Amino acid sequence: MATLTQTVPKKATFSDRLIAVLDRVKTPVFYAILIGWAILCIAPLYFTLVFSLKPVANVYDPPLFWPIPFSLENFRDVIGALPLFPRWLLNSTIISVVVTLARVLFCAMAGYAFARMEFPLKKFLFTALLISMMIPGQVTLIPNFLVVGPGIIRGGLKIGDWTIPTGFGLMDNLGGVILPGIVAAFGIFMMTQFYKSIPKELEEAAMIDGLGRFGIFFRIVLPISTTQLLTLALLTFQGEWNSFMWPLTILRTPENFTLPIGLNWFRGEYYTLISKVLAGSLFNTLPILIIFFIFQRYFTQSIAGTGLKEG
Amino acid sequence: MAQTVSTRPAGLFRRVSNPEKRKKRSEALTAYIFLLPYLFIFLTFTVFSIGYAFYLSFTRYNLLRPPEWWGLEGYRRVLCLEALLPRGEDAPPLACDDLFIKKALPNTVKYTLIVVPTQTVLSLILAFAMDQKLRFRRLFRTIYYLPSVTSSVVISLIFVWLFSPLGIVNQLFNLNINWLNDPRYAFYTIMILNVFTTSGTLMLIFLAGLQDIPTAIYEAASIDGANKFQVLRYITIPMLRPVVFFVVTVGLIGCFQVFDQIYVMTSGGPLDSTTTVAYLIYKWAFRDTTVKMGQAAALSFILALIILVFTLIQRRIIEGSGSVGSA
Secondary structure (H helix, E strand, O other): OHHHHHHOOOOOOHHHHHHHHHHHHHHHHHHHHHHHHHHHHHHHHHHHHHHHOOOHHHOOOOOOOOOOOOOOHHHHHHHHHOOHHHHHHHHHHHHHHHHHHHHHHHHHHHHHHHHHOOOOOHHHHHHHHHHHOOOOHHHHHHHHHHHHOOOOOOOOEEEOOEEEOOOOOOOOOHHHHHHHHOOOHHHHHHHHHHHHHOOOHHHHHHHHOOOOHHHHHHHHHHHHOHHHHHHHHHHHHHHHHHOOHHHHHHOOOHHHOOHHHHHHHHHHHOOOOHHHHHHHHHHHHHHHHHHHHHOHHHHHHHHHHHHHHHO | OHHHHHOOOOOHHHHOOOHHHHHHHHHHHHHHHHHHHHHHHHHHHHHHHHHHHHHHOOEEOOOOOOOEEOOOHHHHHHHOOOOOOOOOOOOOOOOOOOHHHHHHHHHHHHHHHHHHHHHHHHHHHHHHHHHOOOOOHHHHHHHHHHHHHOOHHHHHHHHHHHOOOOOHHHHHHOOOOOHHHOOOOHHHHHHHHHHHHHHHHHHHHHHHHHHOOOHHHHHHHHHOOOOHHHHHHHHHHHHHHHHHHHHHHHHHHHHHOOOHHHHHHOOOOOOOOOOOHHHHHHHHHHHOOOOOHHHHHHHHHHHHHHHHHHHHHHHHHHHHHHHHHHO
16 A cells, blocks of 8 residues: 555645755754753853852952852852851751651551552542642641641640640751651652552462561562652652742741751841852752762653653 | 450450451551551641631631631632622721732732743743654753752742842843842743743653654554644644643642742742732731731632642543543
8 A cells, every 4th residue: 555655656745845844954953952951951050150169259250151260269168167058958968868768668658558458448548648639738838837836726725734735846946847748648649559560479478478567568568669769769858858938937047947948048148148159059959969860760750750640 | 365365255356256357457457557657647737737727717817816717808808809798787898908819819820821831832842852863862851850950949049140130141141130129020030930940840741741652653644644744733732632731730730839939039029029829828827027827828728729720620621632532
């Protein structure tokens, strides 16, 4: 069939000619688009780097594109002269690491239960989980702030001589930032989907060998899901490291700030020291960039996955 | 041991003497132990919080005194609606906080109408370009993802500096615009930032969608003699439709929740020209000198409703297109 139609000479229509023209210019045009957008993506970070590598006295002097004269003054100050910066770095690290470890473990546990175990209210709880993923964070922001911090009832609930606290009392405390983040609905959903896909035989063999549910989970299920756990850990770490609205609500004194909150606060207090703010910003960006370069595959796969799953 | 179990009195314990049922019960117990951390956080920070936020939305609450019930007054003030519920003859004149109706809602709608189409089209073009078998694709993909991994605060701080009066943008293009302090430009600067940071991620979603179209369909079309326009019109675009709706919905929801960039770059100013719905909730609850927790809670439910409508429309359209595709 195909060969037959090809032998019949066909008069070139307008659209055929247009396609021929487009075919010739296609590759250079696509390259131009890709390179142009790549330059735009790099430019802000590049200019930031150049700017923060210039001495404070000469920041606004040309050239724009190269750090001439060159100076590490800003970075030295950020690490050495401003004691708050290392503090913020430490706070951010503590919060991100604790949340990541807790969330990965708890989401894997819950995901395994939803995927593999039978228990009353299972369907109901899973539907509730799915619904909770659609609720915007602004709705729970105010009550969560009250529960974590000052409490629903100021001074606690008084019954006779007893006073029952109605909040965790974690205002201005790293624990208050960590607590609501130790489990996440999307993480449980992700782990449930994965555990549904692994073969049951593995667990059945282990069960015959006399392993209980906990033994199966920790010795068999967790080790075979390292890819998923790592993906969840990376997404969680990135989210917590960059998180802004919730720590902003909970943390009040500069010593307790995370790096993003601290940088923004510092900018407000000392707006003339913008090159130090930008040097500090690079400290916030660098760990994530390194992690991203090492584990790029996991980031891109998880994003492509969201599109396919929903789409 | 076994004897003591079997001689236990009637009731709960007798029923578990059936080994099948006992196994079931112990499994349920184990499952709930696995779920314990989740249930604790879920009940505290989702179920209780939503309920309490709903209650607060019907109260006046300034943190200093306990919440005071005032019915729909909060919603009435946010929406500036006299007609929301009939008010008594002797009711005081409506105290209306028109920041939502006059500023936040129009601003958010404008923001959405500009940002969503721009980022969708841009990321689609990038995805098409990436889908050609060009060289350095991996390098490009890495670079495009950079703005998305950078924290929103850091990228906002960088943009504040880039667009400052002495900043790079004015220097490069020889302009003299005070981008973030001029109500004519401030919002557009934030829009540029948003398109810049989200396009890379959306491009990856589109790219996955493009690569998911089976090559067999393209081969069949070329055997049938379809030209490239026809392939684009009748195969690529229809097959990509669900992904487009997904990207648009994610974009809409993201735009309605934009907060970090606004807080860092303009704090809603100048002259409320960049106040959005999500920012207004935070402002009422935490930034204003007179705290308006109840009113902020009311607005958060209005926001949730708007987002819910978007989500449901998306579901409808995707399910609809799915059945058409499979038919």
